Amino acid sequence: MIDFALSRASSPAEASEQAAKSKTAQQGAQVRYVAGGTTLIDLMKLDVETPVRVVDINRLELARTERQPDGSLRIGAMVRNADLAHDPNVVRDYPVLSQGLLSGATGQLRNMATTGGNLLQRTRCSYFRDLAYAECNKRTPGSGCSAIGGHNRTHAILGTSEHCIATHPSDMAVAMMALEARIHILNGQSEREVPIGEFYLLPGNTPNLENVLKPGDLITYVTLPPPVAGARSHYLKLRDRASYEFALASAAVVIHVDGERIRKARIAFGGVGTRPWRSPEAEHALEGKAADEATFRAAADAALRNAKPQRDNAFKVELAKRCLIRALTTVTT
């Protein structure tokens, strides 16, 4: 672990000002915020992240969840994953989010992990996390990708490129993708709002660029749209062991069935994509159709049609399909 300076921000604007001194907010950032520290500190110990300054944002007043007059729910970036999972509004109106959060990590980690930090957690690709492997385009642009042709059982099958096949590991972000969350960002004195569907970048030729954040950007809060009356939601995560494990495949489902027909569906996958994976193909295959097994199977086939499995992870194609079918069956019966 390299030496670094630690400072504490007393306001969001001050935090942003300190981070604006970094040349990038992506891999190689010279300034990083620390929230719960459960991703950042690990990666600093591994020398994958080497900031010269770490800005502690734990004292910022961003740890509240508030219902807004329009019925949306505003979640502060510093709300801990455990608190969010048990928030009465979330449990009642957005069960997919509560279930997604509770399926992640462990109780101790969820007590530390924050909403902003969870959105920005880095991949668990072992080649990215281990400096013994020189080839990693995400860590060192242009160096190659050891995972392609390496051990890639847990890697992505959707959204990959010839430069990177690293899986996005978050459960929370997958649920937020299906809920069509919006991410609020402060930079100095200016604020902007990004739909979560536009927040994450595909790896393409530049896997080191993971999202739209620029130097000085601070996530201040996330909003969830008002719950749709009659809609139901569910998160199903499949993994090698029942807890303390990342998803091999997961499905977040928000669905509104009107009589026999599906009026609206929002579908996202975890464990299979290079970013939390929204599937408009599945949504299209569901909307207007009967809520039955044939429809669910057609949606699953549509969602995985463009999957590009690697040597060790072809099993994920069928696993992700079954995951979606089971999640849809659970939520509609």
Ligand SMILES: Cc1cc2nc3c(=O)[nH]c(=O)nc-3n(C[C@H](O)[C@H](O)[C@H](O)COP(=O)(O)OP(=O)(O)OC[C@H]3O[C@@H](n4cnc5c(N)ncnc54)[C@H](O)[C@@H]3O)c2cc1C
């Ligand atoms: C053993 C283990 C198992 C895990 N299992 C799972 C799992 O099954 N599912 C899952 O989803 N996750 C899992 N995680 C990941 C965990 O959920 C994340 O580490 C956690 O959510 C990150 O939040 P944090 O507040 O600790 O982030 P930090 O480590 O503090 O920060 C992470 C990154 O986000 C940036 N950041 C933080 N807050 C902001 C902000 N407000 N604005 C801008 N940038 C910000 C930081 O600069 C840093 O780059 C696991 C982690 C561990 C260590």
